[in-house]
Structure formats: structure tokens, C-alpha cells
Amino acid sequence: MEFVNPEGLRLDGRRPMEMRQLRAEIGAVARADGSAVFEMGNTKVIAAVYGPREVQNKSQQSNDQALVRCEYTMANFSTGDRKRKPKGDRRSTEISLVIRQTMEACILTHLMPRSQIDIYVQVLQADGGTRSACINAATLALADAGIPMRDLVTSCSSGYLNSTPLLDLNYLEDSAGGPDVTVGFLPKLDRVTLLQMDAKLPVDIVENVMQLAIEGCKAIATYIREVLLENTKQLEYRRGL
Amino acid sequence: MGLLDSSGDLSAEMEVDAFRRLFPLRYYERHLAESIRPDGRPLGRARDTTVALGAVSSADGSALAKIGSTTMLAAIKMEVMTPSAESPDEGCIAIEFHMPPICSPIVRPGRPAEAAVVVSKQLSDTILSSGMIDLKELALVSGKAAWMAYLDIYCLDADGALFDAALLSAVAAFSHCKHLSPFLIVPTSYTLLLSLIHVSARYSLAVQIPVVSVNDKGKIVAFTEEGDGRKLEKEAVNKEKIKLTLGSIPFSLTCALHKKYILADPTSEEESIMETLVTVVMDSSDRLVSFYKPGGPALAYTSLVTDCVALTRHRMKELEKILDEAFSGMEVD
Numbered sequence: 001m002e003f004v005n006p007e008g009l010r011l012d013g014r015r016p017m018e019m020r021q022l023r024a025e026i027g028a029v030a031r032a033d034g035s036a037v038f039e040m041g042n043t044k045v046i047a048a049v050y051g052p053r054e055v056q057n058k059s060q061q062s063n064d065q066a067l068v069r070c071e072y073t074m075a076n077f078s079t080g081d082r083k084r085k086p087k088g089d090r091r092s093t094e095i096s097l098v099i100r101q102t103m104e105a106c107i108l109t110h111l112m113p114r115s116q117i118d119i120y121v122q123v124l125q126a127d128g129g130t131r132s133a134c135i136n137a138a139t140l141a142l143a144d145a146g147i148p149m150r151d152l153v154t155s156c157s158s159g160y161l162n163s164t165p166l167l168d169l170n171y172l173e174d175s176a177g178g179p180d181v182t183v184g185f186l187p188k189l190d191r192v193t194l195l196q197m198d199a200k201l202p203v204d205i206v207e208n209v210m211q212l213a214i215e216g217c218k219a220i221a222t223y224i225r226e227v228l229l230e231n232t233k234q235l236e237y238r239r240g241l
Numbered sequence: 242m243g244l245l246d247s248s249g250d251l252s253a254e255m256e257v258d259a260f261r262r263l264f265p266l267r268y269y270e271r272h273l274a275e276s277i278r279p280d281g282r283p284l285g286r287a288r289d290t291t292v293a294l295g296a297v298s299s300a301d302g303s304a305l306a307k308i309g310s311t312t313m314l315a316a317i318k319m320e321v322m323t324p325s326a327e328s329p330d331e332g333c334i335a336i337e338f339h340m341p342p343i344c345s346p347i348v349r350p351g352r353p354a355e356a357a358v359v360v361s362k363q364l365s366d367t368i369l370s371s372g373m374i375d376l377k378e379l380a381l382v383s384g385k386a387a388w389m390a391y392l393d394i395y396c397l398d399a400d401g402a403l404f405d406a407a408l409l410s411a412v413a414a415f416s417h418c419k420h421l422s423p424f425l426i427v428p429t430s431y432t433l434l435l436s437l438i439h440v441s442a443r444y445s446l447a448v449q450i451p452v453v454s455v456n457d458k459g460k461i462v463a464f465t466e467e468g469d470g471r472k473l474e475k476e477a478v479n480k481e482k483i484k485l486t487l488g489s490i491p492f493s494l495t496c497a498l499h500k501k502y503i504l505a506d507p508t509s510e511e512e513s514i515m516e517t518l519v520t521v522v523m524d525s526s527d528r529l530v531s532f533y534k535p536g537g538p539a540l541a542y543t544s545l546v547t548d549c550v551a552l553t554r555h556r557m558k559e560l561e562k563i564l565d566e567a568f569s570g571m572e573v574d
Contacts, residue, residue, distance in 0.1 A: 029398045031344065031398055031400055032346075032398075046343060046397060047343070048342075048343035050342075073341055076391070077297055077299065077303070077316035082318045082320065082391055118342070120343040121343075122341050122395070124297065124314065
């Protein structure tokens with residue numbers, strides 16, 4: 001199947017280095033301490049952060065840092081066919097772990113000992129790149145909750161089909177069987193925190209594909225900063241400053 | 242010296258927020274005495290309600306309903322299944338209500354909230370008994386195939402009156418319609434005799450049932466248009482995207498009871514303080530579909546019951562208007 005046609009356009013009309021349309025909204029869930037909705041094309045994800053709050057399971061309490069928990073669930077209607085078991089299956093557990101470890105590295109947990117921070121991510125519509133959208137949404141939600149972090153964490157995926165590196169794969173491109181690289185990046189510190197790759201990829205191409213994903217992360221970071229700045233302006237305005 | 246005295250003395254010196262947290266009942270009673278609530282609403286008024294149709298593009302019908310901060314997302318997916326032997330001409334509706342941990346600080350992952358299970362059952366009972374959907378319309382081939390409509394409702398923000406918002410989103414999702422697309426039907430040697438489901442309804446907009454046909458092995462498959470003019474092997478089982486007839490639509494209102502006050506549409510704070518809740522469901526032909534008062538410290542006298550029903554009737558008119566506006570907004574697109 002042709003994923004990049006001779007004119008250089010992908011299945012949905014994008015160019016190989018073009019990302020899908022991004023849209024973010026802060027404060028979607030009124031009851032949460034911090035929340036955000038993040039859309040990458042047709043993938044729509046909602047994240048809510050509760051914390052820092054009292055640890056529910058005292059045996060897990062840590063005296064010198066905060067406990068970070070994460071749960072990733074997909075809505076029954078998020079994929080093409082209705083999902084029977086939206087959480088507790090292996091994929092959801094793995095992604096929960098990945099998101100938790102990515103965010104934990106970034107949160108200044110030593111500032112909040114004996115407390116717990118819960119990050120809940122719910123996928124409302126899945127069209128490829130849910131992992132990345134979840135990490136981006138979690139970053140925004142943590143920022144909305146005012147939890148101190150070392151840096152923003154942004155994430156983007158890239159792949160290699162028809163001998164072309166592609167940025168931000170959608171579901172069709174993802175399930176094509178080609179390599180799928182997901183990168184989690186800290187823009188200010190210029191460090192990669194998450195790197196996952198599936199399928200075979202020649203060693204000399206890996207560098208290119210990874211660099212493409214990092215560029216995507218930087219672009220998302222710029223967008224997230226804009227959104228946060230706009231949000232802060234709104235808060236200032238409401239307080240009458 | 243009872244608590245009443247101490248709180249009365251302290252209230253003069255304490256900050257409003259602290260007083261609200263420490264003595265919530267006294268705080269509310271001060272407001273109720275003036276026939277108003279802390280968010281400025283009169284006792285019988287519900288919060289601002291909005292309905293948005295088509296929130297989930299991959300579903301056959303969907304809606305997002307918000308009552309104040311309480312947000313519910315409902316989506317319907319249709320699948321084909323074999324009907325049971327006792328009712329070969331009827332389809333099926335499966336209703337599930339989920340409260341994911343994002344919606345409220347008291348929901349813990351791994352353990353479904355108590356409220357989720359209760360509301361799920363209430364919703365199921367109300368929708369199936371209200372007669373809004375006629376199951377016979379979901380039949381395809383008698384005894385062999387029928388539609389199963391999976392309705393999933395997700396609570397994205399739980400701030401009181403969960404049942405009301407969930408019912409509203411479910412009703413809106415069932416009424417959501419996508420525009421028709423033309424289908425080619427080429428007669429072949431393999432034809433099936435079927436009854437076309439003729440629909441004429443008061444509420445003519447409804448869930449889009451996808452067009453399907455039966456292949457040679459007797460299995461139901463999705464019907465696809467063959468653009469290259471090749472002769473089709475199968476004929477569409479339902480010739481046009483079928484719309485469900487919606488009977489009378491149920492609307493509900495939850496009220497919190499406290500002494501002699503009735504508070505319509507309580508927030509989660511009010512629900513936790515005033516433990517008695519009453520839910521009344523009425524349909525558009527002014528009939529009482531369900532009355533639900535699961536115990537609680539406040540007792541309901543007959544006058545209270547009629548008052549609740551009257552409040553629900555008033556609310557029903559508001560909700561009907563909101564739903565109509567949502568449909569007409571969508572039709573313009």
C-alpha cells in the first residue's frame with residue numbers, strides 16, 4: 001500500500017514532515033486540581049491531575065518524596081470497533097507505566113514528601129499517537145495544577161514508510177507494520193526522557209527518524225507554552241491585575 | 242453548650258471559606274432562610290445546561306451534555322448480533338455508565354464508584370421502561386440478525402445531579418443524526434426478501450443505523466459502494482440509513498430535600514450535606530415515568546411529592562427547548 005504518493009502527500013494530505021493540527025484546552029474538569037484536553041488531529045485525550053493530596057495507601061507513603069500514580073484508560077467508543085475491556089488490559093497497563101515514569105522524572109517530587117499526585121488520562125478518540133497526546137495532556141494538566149516541574153515534557157511519534165521518514169503517524173500509518181518511534185523530550189534542558197521503537201529500522205536511518213520526532217516535540221513545546229501563557233493572562237485578567 | 246452556640250459565636254470572626262468548610266450545614270441554612278443558595282440560584286432553579294451533538298465523530302450517535310460543571314459524554318455504537326429465541330424480532334440496547342477517576346477526587350482507580358453502579362442501573366431501567374426506543378425497529382432479519390446498540394456514557398466531571406446529565410446526554414445521543422449518503426443497490430441472483438422499516442416520527446432525527454447486507458455465508462457485513470461499476474454480489478439489507486423512531490422522550494430532575502426546603506439540581510457539595518435526594522422522571526406527554534427516593538433522613542409528604550413533580554414539569558419545558566435548539570443548530574450545518 002502506498003503511504004506517500006509520488007507527489008509527496010500522505011493518506012490524509014499532509015506532507016511527510018507535517019504534524020497534525022494541535023488543539024489544547026486547560027481547565028476542562030472543574031473538580032480536578034488541574035486538567036487539560038489535548039487533540040492531535042482526530043486523537044482526543046483528556047487528562048486530570050489530583051494532588052498533591054494525602055496518600056491513600058499508607059504503606060506506600062514515602063517520607064522524602066511524593067508518590068506519583070498514573071492511570072491510562074480508553075473509552076469504549078474511542079476506537080473503530082467497540083472495546084470490550086478498556087482498562088486493565090496489557091497495553092493500557094504498559095502505557096500507564098510509561099506515562100508515570102516519564103512524568104515522575106520531571107516532577108520535583110522532593111518538594112512534596114508524604115503526599116500523592118494522581119494523573120488520570122482518558123482517551124476519548126483514538127487515531128494513532130495516543131501515547132504522545134496523553135503525555136502532552138498530562139504536562140498541561142500538571143502545569144494547571146501548579147505542581148512544580150523541572151521542564152515541560154512533550155512527546156511526538158514518527159515513522160518510516162515508503163523510504164520516507166514521517167512525522168506524527170495516524171492510526172492507518174501506525175498499523176502499516178513499519179517502525180513507530182515515540183519520543184518524550186524536555187525542550188529547555190534539551191534531553192530525551194522517553195524513547196520507544198517498534199519494528200525493524202536500519203541503523204543509519206534511526207538517527208534521522210529520531211531527530212524528526214524531536215523536532216516535532218519542540219514544535220509542540222512552543223504551542224504548549226503559548227497555551228499556558230494565554231491561560232495565565234486570562235487568570236490575571238480575572239483577578240483584576 | 243452545643244455546637245450551634247459555638248458556631249454562632251465564631252461566625253462573626255471567621256472567614257467565610259473557613260465557616261463553609263467547618264460548619265457546612267449552618268452555612269447553607271443561613272442561605273436557605275433567604276431562599277437563595279451560595280451560587281446565587283433561587284431554590285427551584287437548575288444550573289445552566291448545554292447540549293452539543295456529534296461530539297465523537299467515530300460513533301454512530303453521540304452527545305456531550307453539561308449541567309453546570311457536571312459533564313457527560315454519551316456515544317452509541319451499533320453492532321449486529323443474533324436475537325434471542327424468545328424475542329426474534331427485537332434488537333437490544335446495552336447501557337453502561339462509567340465514572341473514570343478524572344471526574345472526581347473520591348473515585349479511586351481499580352474500584353468503580355458506588356454512584357456509578359447505581360446511576361447505571363437507574364439509567365438502564367428508565368430508558369428501557371420509558372418506551373423511548375421500540376426494540377422491534379432494531380430487527381434486521383427475523384430470528385437471525387438484529388442490531389445491538391451499545392450506549393456508553395462517560396462522566397468527565399462529577400458535580401452533582403449525575404443522573405440528570407446522564408439521561409440528557411443519552412437522549413441527545415439517540416437523537417443525533419448524520420446526513421444521508423446515497424447507496425447503489427444492484428439486483429443480483431442472490432436476493433433477500435426483507436421488510437423496509439418505514440419511519441415516520443415526531444422526532445424524525447435519530448441515530449444513523451449503518452447499511453448492511455448478508456453475504457453468501459449468511460453473515461452480516463457492512464455495505465460498501467463499489468465505485469468501479471463492478472456488479473455487486475449482495476443487496477443491501479436496509480436500503481437507506483435508517484432512523485430510529487423516538488417515542489416520548491424522558492426528562493428528569495434531581496432535588497435535594499432538607500427540612501422543608503426543596504433544592505432543585507444540587508451540586509456535589511449540596512448533595513453531600515443534604516443526604517436526601519429525589520429523582521423524578523417525566524416524559525413529554527406529561528406522564529410520570531419514574532419516581533426515585535432511596536431513603537434518607539428527610540421524609541416526603543404528599544405536598545413535597547407534588548412540588549417535586551411540578552418542578553420537574555417546569556424543568557422539562559426548559560430541557561425540551563434546549564434539545565430543540567441543539568438539533569436546529571446541527572441541521573444548519
